Amino acid sequence: MTQEKDELDGLVRKRIRALRVAQGWSLEELAGRANVSQSTLSRIENGQRRLALDQLVTLARALDTSLDQLVENATDDVISSPVIDAAHGLMRWAVKADPGLSVVRQRMTEPPPDSPARLRAHPGREWLVVLSGTAVLLLGNRRIRIETHQAAEFPTMLPHAIGTAGGPCEIMGIFDRDARRGHQRGDGPDAGAPHDRGAPPA
Structure with a gap:
C-alpha cells in the first residue's frame, strides 16, 4: 500500500510539472496563478514538500483540470x-x-x-x-x-x-x-x- 501511495505521489508531481510545461508556464507564472510561492511549487514538483489537498485543488484549477484527473491512477490496460x-x-x-x-x-x-x-x-x-x-x-x-x-x-x-x-x-x-x-x-x-x-x- 505504501509503495502504491509513493508511486501515485510521484506521478501527481510529474503531472503538475508536465501540465505546467505544456502551458508554457514558468514556475513563477504557475505559482502566481495558484497563489503559492515559487519555492513551494518547486518543492512540490521535486518531491521535497508533502502534497496537501488544498494545494492540489488550487493547482488543479490553475492548470485547467480537475482534482480527480490530477490524482487519477495509472491504467494497466494500455x-x-x-x-x-x-x-x-x-x-x-x-x-x-x-x-x-x-x-x-x-x-x-x-x-x-x-x-x-x-x-x-x-x-x-x-x-x-x-x-x-x-x-x-x-x-x-x-x-x-x-x-x-x-x-x-x-x-x-x-x-x-x-x-x-x-x-x-x-x-x-x-x-x-x-x-x-x-x-x-x-x-x-x-x-x-x-x-x-x-x-x-x-
Missing part, C-alpha cells in the same frame, strides 16, 4: 489487439463512443524524446493503433512497444510521448475533445497532430 479480418481487408477496433472524437493519421520517423522534460500531459483520453512499423509509447515511467496492428488506450493526464522504435511507422490517433484541445495548445506547425519528436506531445 495495449489491445484489434480483430483483423484479412479476407475482407478490415480491422475492427472498439473504442468508447464519443461524438467529440477526432481521428488523425500520421507517419513518424523519429524516436520518442530522450528527456523527461519533453513529456506532456493534459486532460482527456487518447487511443492509437499502429498501422505499420513499431511505435514506442513513453507513459509516465513506462516504455511500451506497440507493434503493427496493436492498439493503445491511455489517459493523457499521464505524462507521455510517442515515437518510432528504429524505423518509420504509421499510426492512427483518436482523441476525445479534451485531448484534442491539449494538442491544439501545442507548439509548432504540427500542433493538433499525434505526437512526434518534432512537435512536443500534448
Whole structure:
C-alpha cells in the first residue's frame, strides 16, 4: 500500500510539472496563478514538500483540470489487439463512443524524446493503433512497444510521448475533445497532430 501511495505521489508531481510545461508556464507564472510561492511549487514538483489537498485543488484549477484527473491512477490496460479480418481487408477496433472524437493519421520517423522534460500531459483520453512499423509509447515511467496492428488506450493526464522504435511507422490517433484541445495548445506547425519528436506531445 505504501509503495502504491509513493508511486501515485510521484506521478501527481510529474503531472503538475508536465501540465505546467505544456502551458508554457514558468514556475513563477504557475505559482502566481495558484497563489503559492515559487519555492513551494518547486518543492512540490521535486518531491521535497508533502502534497496537501488544498494545494492540489488550487493547482488543479490553475492548470485547467480537475482534482480527480490530477490524482487519477495509472491504467494497466494500455495495449489491445484489434480483430483483423484479412479476407475482407478490415480491422475492427472498439473504442468508447464519443461524438467529440477526432481521428488523425500520421507517419513518424523519429524516436520518442530522450528527456523527461519533453513529456506532456493534459486532460482527456487518447487511443492509437499502429498501422505499420513499431511505435514506442513513453507513459509516465513506462516504455511500451506497440507493434503493427496493436492498439493503445491511455489517459493523457499521464505524462507521455510517442515515437518510432528504429524505423518509420504509421499510426492512427483518436482523441476525445479534451485531448484534442491539449494538442491544439501545442507548439509548432504540427500542433493538433499525434505526437512526434518534432512537435512536443500534448
